[in-house]
Amino acid sequence: MADDIREGSAGPELRKVARVILLGPDDRILLMHGYEPHEPSSTWWFTPGGGVEAGETREQAALRELAEETGITDVRLGPVIWQRVCSFPFDGRRWDQDEWYYLARTEQTRTRTAGQTDLERRSVAGLRWWTAEELFATRETVYPTRLAELLRTLLDEGPPTAPVVLETERV
Numbered sequence: 001m002a003d004d005i006r007e008g009s010a011g012p013e014l015r016k017v018a019r020v021i022l023l024g025p026d027d028r029i030l031l032m033h034g035y036e037p038h039e040p041s042s043t044w045w046f047t048p049g050g051g052v053e054a055g056e057t058r059e060q061a062a063l064r065e066l067a068e069e070t071g072i073t074d075v076r077l078g079p080v081i082w083q084r085v086c087s088f089p090f091d092g093r094r095w096d097q098d099e100w101y102y103l104a105r106t107e108q109t110r111t112r113t114a115g116q117t118d119l120e121r122r123s124v125a126g127l128r129w130w131t132a133e134e135l136f137a138t139r140e141t142v143y144p145t146r147l148a149e150l151l152r153t154l155l156d157e158g159p160p161t162a163p164v165v166l167e168t169e170r171v
Helices: 058-070 118-122 131-135 145-159
Strands: 015-023 029-036 040-045 049-051 075-090 093-106 126-130
Touching: 015 058, 015 075, 029 093, 029 118, 040 126, 049 058, 049 093, 058 075, 058 093, 126 131, 131 145
Parallel strands: 015 093
Antiparallel strands: 015 029, 015 049, 029 040, 029 126, 075 093
């Protein structure tokens, strides 16, 4: 998580973010287990990804973030399948983001976290591959909040012909 949000005349400028819906060979999705650095009991699961850096496309950001956060580099990056705007407090400030979710496939299921940033090392407890059924059954917080339903639809129907715009989430 990099750049600060810049205030514009119409309010905060949205941070451009690329996220990855990474599916393994058995259609499990890889999620990261995050927590608030100053309140480790506040936890949630989320998809790999992060902010777009200067001179970088969203596709490049998705692949870079995936490699840094998970160590997985052998991926086939597909289309943008979902888009959402979200706003949440984290590490002492508010993050306002425009997130694009890319579908990706991999055969590589072993993860490495050596490339994570200092903030990620202070706020990520681990990684886990989930089935859609496990996501439906969990009582843990998962973002985006409808991920189980979205994943089931994706697996049953395939990628949408155009990105699905998800409801804005504000925590």
